[in-house]
Amino acid sequence: MDLYYQSTRDSSLRVTASQAVLQGLAPDGGLFVPGKIPELGVELPRLASMTYQETALAVMKQFLTDYTEEELKDCIRKAYDDKFDTEAVAPLAKAGGFYYLELFHGPTIAFKDMALSILPHLMTRAAEKNHLDKEIVILTATSGDTGKAAMAGFADVPGTRIIVFYPRDGVSQVQKLQMVTQKGANVDVVAVTGNFDDAQSGVKALFRDKDLAAEMAAAGRQFSSANSINIGRLVPQIVYYVYAYGRLLENEEIQAGDKINIVVPTGNFGNILAAYYAKQMGLPIDRLICASNDNKVLFDFFQTGVYDRNRQFLLTISPSMDILISSNLERLLYEITGRDDEETLRRMEELRDAGRYEISGEMRKRLHDFRAGYATEEETCTQIRKVWEKTSYLIDPHTAVASKVCEEIRAEEELEGVCVVASTASPYKFVKSVLSAVDRHYKDREELDLIPELEKISGVEMPRAIREILTESPRHRLECAPAEMKETVRRILGI
Numbered sequence: 001m002d003l004y005y006q007s008t009r010d011s012s013l014r015v016t017a018s019q020a021v022l023q024g025l026a027p028d029g030g031l032f033v034p035g036k037i038p039e040l041g042v043e044l045p046r047l048a049s050m051t052y053q054e055t056a057l058a059v060m061k062q063f064l065t066d067y068t069e070e071e072l073k074d075c076i077r078k079a080y081d082d083k084f085d086t087e088a089v090a091p092l093a094k095a096g097g098f099y100y101l102e103l104f105h106g107p108t109i110a111f112k113d114m115a116l117s118i119l120p121h122l123m124t125r126a127a128e129k130n131h132l133d134k135e136i137v138i139l140t141a142t143s144g145d146t147g148k149a150a151m152a153g154f155a156d157v158p159g160t161r162i163i164v165f166y167p168r169d170g171v172s173q174v175q176k177l178q179m180v181t182q183k184g185a186n187v188d189v190v191a192v193t194g195n196f197d198d199a200q201s202g203v204k205a206l207f208r209d210k211d212l213a214a215e216m217a218a219a220g221r222q223f224s225s226a227n228s229i230n231i232g233r234l235v236p237q238i239v240y241y242v243y244a245y246g247r248l249l250e251n252e253e254i255q256a257g258d259k260i261n262i263v264v265p266t267g268n269f270g271n272i273l274a275a276y277y278a279k280q281m282g283l284p285i286d287r288l289i290c291a292s293n294d295n296k297v298l299f300d301f302f303q304t305g306v307y308d309r310n311r312q313f314l315l316t317i318s319p320s321m322d323i324l325i326s327s328n329l330e331r332l333l334y335e336i337t338g339r340d341d342e343e344t345l346r347r348m349e350e351l352r353d354a355g356r357y358e359i360s361g362e363m364r365k366r367l368h369d370f371r372a373g374y375a376t377e378e379e380t381c382t383q384i385r386k387v388w389e390k391t392s393y394l395i396d397p398h399t400a401v402a403s404k405v406c407e408e409i410r411a412e413e414e415l416e417g418v419c420v421v422a423s424t425a426s427p428y429k430f431v432k433s434v435l436s437a438v439d440r441h442y443k444d445r446e447e448l449d450l451i452p453e454l455e456k457i458s459g460v461e462m463p464r465a466i467r468e469i470l471t472e473s474p475r476h477r478l479e480c481a482p483a484e485m486k487e488t489v490r491r492i493l494g495i
């Protein structure tokens with residue numbers, strides 16, 4: 001039976017899965033959610049013997065029902081290949097009483113790769129299915145991680161091009177090198193002489209520009225976006241939670257039916273929402289633990305029922321969680337209103353107008369599976385050091401936030417079952433923060449000089465993503481002012 005997707009702000013707006021992938025955001029500004037969350041459709045014991053690719057097919061075919069099984073297999077085969085440095089794709093490591101689900105073995109060594117390596121294939125298939133004969137041009141503004149992962153995903157995918165804008169002085173040295181060395185004939189990267197907001201506002205203006213859209217159409221092209229509210233990113237993220245359950249079964253750490261807890265370092269609420277969907281599908285998950293850094297807007301929401309973005313924005317050593325508006329929370333809101341589009345819309349309007357909203361007591365009750373916590377900067381560093389000293393396992397600052405919060409919650413209440421911590425970035429990506437947490441004397445060293453040091457002390461081989469930035473020469477030198485972004489896009493596309 002076909003599953004349709006509807007807007008969180010107007011349930012009567014309905015599209016197929018492939019149309020939702022192409023559109024990204026619903027036309028009314030809402031997010032697409034499945035008409036109902038499908039069942040897993042696999043007997044739990046079978047998960048023990050399924051590969052990552054087989055698990056991906058089992059999960060994705062339940063959600064993306066207007067793709068044929070052959071089409072999905074093809075997308076999965078192209079996405080989860082030797083771009084990942086381990087056959088397991090998302091291996092599960094045991095350290096200090098927790099299981100770390102390593103989501104950083106892809107081309108950019110952060111968890112965004114899990115979804116962005118398949119999104120381009122889902123998108124080009126969707127274009128075919130909906131008889132779109134235009135080339136898809138992805139436009140993205142990035143503060144570092146997403147842009148690189150999107151470029152790596154779209155590089156040399158036929159029928160697509162990608163243009164990424166990043167703030168020239170607003171990304172780390174490793175991130176900058178990662179971007180300017182990106183390969184691919186269909187990839188362009190531009191440094192904007194402004195901050196991230198300038199780059200993002202510029203991209204949003206380009207999406208709204210009717211004249212540019214007409215010029216694009218005349219040239220056989222159309223813009224699209226790869227941001228994290230696309231269901232083509234959300235659905236692939238459900239897969240690794242199901243896969244983790246399979247690995248726990250395979251290693252006889254649990255019996256089929258045993259509950260597990262999932263802990264997620266959270267920013268935009270996409271990753272933990274995927275775990276929530278996995279639970280709704282029937283995966284035996286007890287608690288969903290939402291971990292924040294000092295930007296603890298989500299912690300406060302779960303504690304008080306009030307979401308309030310009116311607060312100072314703090315820069316932390318877990319920058320991918322530095323966020324005050326967690327877009328994907330809208331999908332959870334929709335579920336806890338009992339799938340009430342008007343109630344959801346009202347909250348989102350309050351958020352837009354006043355920067356805050358409150359949920360009802362009834363809605364709060366529906367959050368009973370969730371737990372929330374946060375880790376300060378100091379606690380995050382201490383956790384990195386503690387885990388390292390006790391277990392010789394090195395975790396990045398994002399993962400450390402989750403690890404710390406999980407310990408805290410486990411001390412407060414008896415959790416049923418094992419804890420799986422989503423490990424969202426390789427320590428190599430945040431080498432200076434990680435090594436400085438282990439030993440203060442690294443604080444004054446150059447970031448790039450610390451990479452061999454990390455290899456020596458951890459014994460974990462330098463990933464290809466890091467080797468490449470050290471050896472490849474820059475390919476991208478374009479630079480523009482925020483006001484020149486439109487002209488730059490025109491020039492790149494030759495229109």
Ligand SMILES: *Cc1c(COP(=O)(O)O)cnc(C)c1O
Binds near residue numbers: 268270271424
């Ligand atoms: C994006 C990101 C997160 C946050 O994930 P959300 O889905 O936005 O909640 C956490 N850690 C890392 C390393 C990330 O790149």
